[in-house]
Amino acid sequence: MTLVKMAAVLCVAVMSTAAAEPTPPKAPEMDFMFEAEVLLSPRVEVGQTAFGNRGYIPIIGGHFAGPAIRGKVVPGGWDWQLQTSQGCRSLHADYFLQTDDGTMVNVINHGQFCPEANKPAGPMLTTPRFEAPMGRYGWLNDGAWISRIEGGKDAAHPSVIIRFYRAR
Secondary structure, three states: OOHHHHHHHHHHHHHHHHHOOOOOOOOOOEEEEEEEEEEEOOOEEEEEEOOEEEEEEEEEEEEEEEOOEEEEEOOOEEEEEEEOOOOOEEEEEEEEEEEOOOOEEEEEEEEEEOOOOOOOOOOEEEEEEEEOOOOOOHHHHOOOEEEEEEEOOOOOOOEEEEEEEEEO
């Protein structure tokens, strides 16, 4: 094979490799870790601020369970919310879980939602962060987490169901 033919073959091979679509990286998968039903008091209106209408929702209890953890939602937390004039909401919830063996775990959950006009609101996705003592529940401190929030099932109290997932 002449040098010119080899160069032409090499050029075609390089060009076809460059034109091929790269394989996208594999997306993270989510593992269900636990579900909580969080009982709520009615929203407390703080008022109009420079950033929007501020209020908070007291967290008054609940329970949670999953394959490796279970217990109760400790009364005394809150969900601090802001609603903009365009209808978008942000939340910042801060509360504690107490496992069946008495371990306390702090949960801080953030989310933003801008529902489309004339469409029913769907589940809300948020990004929780946990602070657990090292040891049996130390796995809560690691990784990327997503939670999905929907209306609750408790007929006696306003509540939400929160399902927690960890990415892998």
